[in-house]
Amino acid sequence: MRGRTLGRRRIWGSMGIGVASLCAALGAGALLVILGYVIVQGIGAINWAFLTQLPHPIGVPGGGVGNGILGTIIIIALATAMAIPIGLLTGIYLALFGRGTIPEALRFLSDVLSGVPSIAIGLFAYAVLVAPLKHFSAFSASFAFMMLMLPLLVRTSEQAIRSVPETVREGALALGMSNLRATMTIVLPTARPAIITALLLAIARVTGETAPLLFTAFGTQFWETNPNNPMAVLALQVFTYAISPYPNWQAQAWGGALLLIAAVFILSLGARLMLRRAMRGLDA
Amino acid sequence: MRGSLVRYLTTAALAAAMTLPAAAATQLIGAGSSFDYPFFSKAFYIYSQKNPDVTVNYQSIGSGGGIQQFTAKNVDFGATDVPMNAEELARAGQPVLQVPVALGGAAIAYNLPNVNGTVHLTRQVLADIYLGKILKWNDAQIARLNKGMSLPDMSIIVVHRSDGSGTSYIFTDFLSHVSPEWKSKVGVGKSVSWPAPSSVGAKGTEGVAGQVRSTPGAIGYVELAYVIENKMSAAILQNSAGKWVACSEATVAAAAATKPGVNAKNFSIVDAPGANSYPISGYSWVVVYKKPADSTRAKALYDVLSWLVGPQGQSYARSVDYVPLPVNVQNAASATLRQMQR
Amino acid sequence: MTAEPQFRRVARFVSPADRGFAAVVYGGSILFAVLIVGLFVELVLGSWPSIVAFGPSFIWKSAWDPVTNKFGALPMIYGTVVTSLIGILLAGFVGIMAAVFLADFAPRWLSTPLSFLIELLAAVPSVVYGLWGLFVLAPFVRTTIGPVLQKFLGWTPLFRGETYGVGLLTAGIILALMIVPTVTAISRDVIAAIPRDLREASMALGSTKWETATRVVLPAARVGIFGACILALGRALGETIAVTMVIGNRPEISASLFAPGYTLASVIANEFTEATTSIYTSALIELGLILFIVSVVVNALARLMIWSVRGSRG
Numbered sequence: 001m002r003g004r005t006l007g008r009r010r011i012w013g014s015m016g017i018g019v020a021s022l023c024a025a026l027g028a029g030a031l032l033v034i035l036g037y038v039i040v041q042g043i044g045a046i047n048w049a050f051l052t053q054l055p056h057p058i059g060v061p062g063g064g065v066g067n068g069i070l071g072t073i074i075i076i077a078l079a080t081a082m083a084i085p086i087g088l089l090t091g092i093y094l095a096l097f098g099r100g101t102i103p104e105a106l107r108f109l110s111d112v113l114s115g116v117p118s119i120a121i122g123l124f125a126y127a128v129l130v131a132p133l134k135h136f137s138a139f140s141a142s143f144a145f146m147m148l149m150l151p152l153l154v155r156t157s158e159q160a161i162r163s164v165p166e167t168v169r170e171g172a173l174a175l176g177m178s179n180l181r182a183t184m185t186i187v188l189p190t191a192r193p194a195i196i197t198a199l200l201l202a203i204a205r206v207t208g209e210t211a212p213l214l215f216t217a218f219g220t221q222f223w224e225t226n227p228n229n230p231m232a233v234l235a236l237q238v239f240t241y242a243i244s245p246y247p248n249w250q251a252q253a254w255g256g257a258l259l260l261i262a263a264v265f266i267l268s269l270g271a272r273l274m275l276r277r278a279m280r281g282l283d284a
Numbered sequence: 285m286r287g288s289l290v291r292y293l294t295t296a297a298l299a300a301a302m303t304l305p306a307a308a309a310t311q312l313i314g315a316g317s318s319f320d321y322p323f324f325s326k327a328f329y330i331y332s333q334k335n336p337d338v339t340v341n342y343q344s345i346g347s348g349g350g351i352q353q354f355t356a357k358n359v360d361f362g363a364t365d366v367p368m369n370a371e372e373l374a375r376a377g378q379p380v381l382q383v384p385v386a387l388g389g390a391a392i393a394y395n396l397p398n399v400n401g402t403v404h405l406t407r408q409v410l411a412d413i414y415l416g417k418i419l420k421w422n423d424a425q426i427a428r429l430n431k432g433m434s435l436p437d438m439s440i441i442v443v444h445r446s447d448g449s450g451t452s453y454i455f456t457d458f459l460s461h462v463s464p465e466w467k468s469k470v471g472v473g474k475s476v477s478w479p480a481p482s483s484v485g486a487k488g489t490e491g492v493a494g495q496v497r498s499t500p501g502a503i504g505y506v507e508l509a510y511v512i513e514n515k516m517s518a519a520i521l522q523n524s525a526g527k528w529v530a531c532s533e534a535t536v537a538a539a540a541a542t543k544p545g546v547n548a549k550n551f552s553i554v555d556a557p558g559a560n561s562y563p564i565s566g567y568s569w570v571v572v573y574k575k576p577a578d579s580t581r582a583k584a585l586y587d588v589l590s591w592l593v594g595p596q597g598q599s600y601a602r603s604v605d606y607v608p609l610p611v612n613v614q615n616a617a618s619a620t621l622r623q624m625q626r
Numbered sequence: 627m628t629a630e631p632q633f634r635r636v637a638r639f640v641s642p643a644d645r646g647f648a649a650v651v652y653g654g655s656i657l658f659a660v661l662i663v664g665l666f667v668e669l670v671l672g673s674w675p676s677i678v679a680f681g682p683s684f685i686w687k688s689a690w691d692p693v694t695n696k697f698g699a700l701p702m703i704y705g706t707v708v709t710s711l712i713g714i715l716l717a718g719f720v721g722i723m724a725a726v727f728l729a730d731f732a733p734r735w736l737s738t739p740l741s742f743l744i745e746l747l748a749a750v751p752s753v754v755y756g757l758w759g760l761f762v763l764a765p766f767v768r769t770t771i772g773p774v775l776q777k778f779l780g781w782t783p784l785f786r787g788e789t790y791g792v793g794l795l796t797a798g799i800i801l802a803l804m805i806v807p808t809v810t811a812i813s814r815d816v817i818a819a820i821p822r823d824l825r826e827a828s829m830a831l832g833s834t835k836w837e838t839a840t841r842v843v844l845p846a847a848r849v850g851i852f853g854a855c856i857l858a859l860g861r862a863l864g865e866t867i868a869v870t871m872v873i874g875n876r877p878e879i880s881a882s883l884f885a886p887g888y889t890l891a892s893v894i895a896n897e898f899t900e901a902t903t904s905i906y907t908s909a910l911i912e913l914g915l916i917l918f919i920v921s922v923v924v925n926a927l928a929r930l931m932i933w934s935v936r937g938s939r940g
Contacts, residue, residue, distance in 0.1 A: 012836065016836045023721075089655060112662060115922050115924070123898070123911060128668065208751020265749060498765070
C-alpha cells in the first residue's frame with residue numbers, strides 16, 4: 001500500500017476513527033445542548049398559570065399559552081380527522097391495485113407532496129380557504145397540516161396492507177366476504193399498529209410546524225374553539241414571542257418550546273413503541 | 285378497529301362542541317401596525333373586561349399587512365401608521381373611513397454597551413447613518429456632537445423593518461424631509477431599499493427592538509413605548525428649530541400641536557416646527573369600511589372604535605407610554621366614525 | 627427492511643357492497659390526487675401575473691423593491707443556495723463520518739443510543755431551532771466563531787466584514803443541525819447494507835479496518851450516501867421558520883458569510899400577509915413556485931439514488 005508502514009496506517013486509522021467518533025459525538029452532543037438549553041430556560045416558565053391562562057397584554061406580567069395549547073390540539077385533531085380517510089383510502093387503493101400507470105402516478109404524487117416545503121403548502125391553504133372565504137381560520141391551518149401528514153399516511157398504509165400476507169386476504173375472500181368486509185375487518189386491523197405508528201409520527205411532525213400558520217390560523221389572544229375563526233397555536237406563539245423584545249415574552253417562548261419538544265418526543269417515543277409492537281405482531 | 289372508531293367519535297364530539305356558539309361573544313378581528321400594538325393590546329383587554337360579550341383580536345403584522353388584509357376583507361378593521369393612499373383606496377373598492385387612533389414617536393434606539401450619557405445626533409447625521417455614509421460610532425461627525433463621551437470603534441449596524449411598515453413610512457418621510465439625497469435615492473414608503481451596507485431587517489417594531497437590544501452597535505427606529513418598556517437607550521435629536529429633544533410624550537404632543545387640522549390627506553407631522561417638537565412623530569390610523577361587510581358586527585365595531593378614540597380609550601394611552609390624541613383630533617375622529625352605517 | 631411481498635392483482639369487485647367500497651376507495655384516491663395537482667395549479671395561477679410581468683428575468687434580477695413594484699428573485703435564490711450549501715457541507719461531513727463510525731466501529735451499546743440521539747435532532751420542531759439559534763447560536767457566532775474565523779480566514783471575501791450574529795453562516799449552521807440526522811441515518815443504513823463479503827475480502831487483503839471503511843465500503847455505498855445528501859439538501863432548501871429567525875432578512879447579495887441575507891422561504895414568511903399590490907403577492911407566490919419546483923426535482927433525484935441502492939421505497 002504505497003510503501004506506508006503498517007504502523008503509520010494504523011495511526012491514520014486511529015485518527016480517522018477518532019474524527020468519526022467525534023462527529024457522532026458532535027451530533028448527539030448538539031441534541032443534548034439544545035435540549036439542555038430549552039429545559040433550563042423553559043422550565044422556569046412552566047407553571048399552572050402558564051398552561052391554563054390567556055396571554056396578557058404588554059406591560060401586564062404573567063399570562064400563559066392556554067389558548068395556544070388548546071388551539072394546537074383542535075387544529076391537529078381536525079387535520080387528523082381529514083388525513084386519515086384520504087390517506088387510508090389511497091393506501092388501500094395502492095395496495096390493491098399495485099402496478100399500472102395510475103397507481104404509479106399516485107405514488108409519484110405522494111413523493112412530490114412529501115418534498116414540498118411547508119410554506120408552499122401554506123400558500124395553497126391561503127389561496128383555497130382564506131382568500132375566497134375572506135377570513136383566516138383554524139380550519140385552513142388544519143387543511144395545511146393535513147397535506148403535510150398525507151404522504152406518510154399513504155405510504156405507510158400501503159406498505160402495511162401489502163405486508164399482510166396475501167393468504168389471509170384470500171382466505172377471507174374464499175369464505176365469501178366482500179372485499180369491503182375483508183379489508184375492514186381483517187386486513188386493516190392487522191395493519192393497524194403500523195398505521196398508528198405513522199399517524200403518531202405525522203402528528204409529531206406537524207406539532208412544531210409554524211410556517212403555514214402565518215397566513216392561515218392567524219392567532220388570537222382569546223379562547224377559541226370554533227374552527228371557522230382564527231385560533232391561537234402554540235408554535236405560532238413561540239415564534240411571535242421569540243422575536244419580540246420583551247423578556248417576559250421571551251421567557252414564555254422558551255416555556256412554549258419546552259412544551260413543543262416534550263410533545264414531539266413523547267409522540268416519537270410512542271411511535272417507536274408501537275413499531276416494536278407492530279414488528280412483533282407481524283412475526284407472530 | 286375499535287381504536288379508530290373511538291378516535292372518530294372523539295373527533296365528532298369535538299366538532300360538535302366547537303360549532304356550539306361560544307357564549308354569544310362577538311369577536312372583532314383587526315390587523316396591522318405594530319406601532320400601535322402595545323396600546324391596542326392594553327386598550328382592547330380593558331374594553332373586553334368592561335364589555336365581556338365583545339372581544340377584539342388584533343394581530344401585529346405591520347401596516348402593509350393591515351391594509352392588505354383589510355382590502356381583502358379578511359379582517360374587520362386595519363391599523364396603519366400611514367393612511368391609505370388613493371391607489372389603495374381604489375383597490376378597496378368601497379368607501380373607507382380613516383380615523384386617527386394613536387399618536388406616538390419613533391425613537392432612535394441604539395445599543396452601545398459601556399457608554400455613559402446619551403448619544404446626540406443631528407437630523408443630517410442620522411440620515412447619513414441610514415444612507416451608509418457614516419459607518420462607525422466614533423466617526424468624526426458623531427464625535428463632534430458628543431464631546432465628552434468616549435464612543436467605541438464599532439460599526440454601526442443599521443436595523444430596519446423587513447415587513448411593510450407604517451413606522452418605516454414615518455421614518456423615511458422624516459429622512460426625505462431632512463436629506464435631499466435620501467429623497468432622491470431612496471424615497472418614502474412602507475418598504476424601501478435600505479442603502480446602508482451594514483443593515484439588518486427585522487419583523488415588526490418588536491423585531492427591530494429585539495434586534496437592537498441583542499446586537500451591540502445597533503441602531504434602529506422603534507416606537508417610544510417599546511423603548512420605555514424595555515429600558516433601551518434612545519438618541520437625543522436636534523429638531524428643525526435647532527433644539528435638542530428627546531422622544532417623550534411632551535415632545536411628541538408638541539409636534540402634534542403644530543398641525544391641529546390633521547386628516548387622512550394631510551397627516552404628516554414629521555420634522556415639525558417648534559422648539560419642543562420631536563422630529564419623528566406620527567399618528568396611527570384605523571381604517572374601516574363605511575358600510576362594514578358584516579352588518580351584525582357593525583354596531584360592535586363602531587362601539588369599540590369610538591370608545592378607543594374617545595377620552596376613555598385614550599386615557600389608557602399614557603399608561604402604556606403613548607401620547608393621548610389631542611382633544612380636537614379626538615372630536616374629529618369621533619365625527620368621522622359617526623359616518624359608519626351600523 | 628421487509629422484503630417486497632409478491633404482488634398479485636386481486637381486486638375483484640362484484641357485490642354491491644364491493645361496488646360501494648370501490649367507489650369510496652376510488653373517491654379517496656382521486657381526492658388525494660386532486661389536492662396535490664391543485665397545489666401545483668394554484669401556485670402557477672397565483673404566480674401568473676408575475677410570470678407575465680417579469681418573465682424569466684425574474685430569476686436573475688436583483689431588485690426587490692415593493693415601492694416601485696420591481697421584483698427579482700436573485701438575492702433570495704443566492705441566500706437559499708448559500709445557506710443550504712453551508713448546511714449540506716457541514717452536515718455531509720459530520721453525518722457521513724458519524725455514519726461510518728456508527729455502522730462499522732461503534733459497539734452495539736454505544737451505537738444504539740448515539741443513533742437515537744442523532745435521530746432525535748430530526749424531531750426538534752423548526753421554531754425551537756429558531757429560538758435556540760436566535761438566543762444561543764447567534765450570540766455565539768458573533769462573539770466566538772466569527773472573530774476566530776475572521777482571524778484565520780479573514781483574508782478571503784467569505785469571512786470579511788461585520789459579524790452581526792444573524793446572517794448566512796448562522797442560518798447555514800442551523801440548517802446543518804436540522805439535516806444531519808437525515809444524512810446520518812440513511813448513510814448508516816446504506817453502509818450497513820453493504821455485504822460483509824466486501825469488508826472481509828478487503829481485510830483479507832491486508833487493509834486496516836479504517837481503510838476498509840473509507841476506501842472500500844464508502845465508495846461502494848457512494849450512490850446511496852450521495853442520495854442521502856441530496857435528500858437532506860432538499861429539506862434544507864425549504865426550511866422556513868428557523869432560517870427566518872436567524873438570517874437577518876436582507877434582500878441583498880454579499881460575498882461575506884457573516885452578512886445578513888434572505889431565502890426564498892423567509893421572504894414569503896415575512897412579507898406575504900402584507901403584500902399590498904397584486905403584483906407583489908404574485909411575485910411572492912412565484913417564489914413559492916420556484917421553491918416547489920426546486921424541492922420536487924431535488925427530492926426526486928435523491929430518491930432515485932437511494933432506491934437504486936436500497937432497493938425499496940422508504
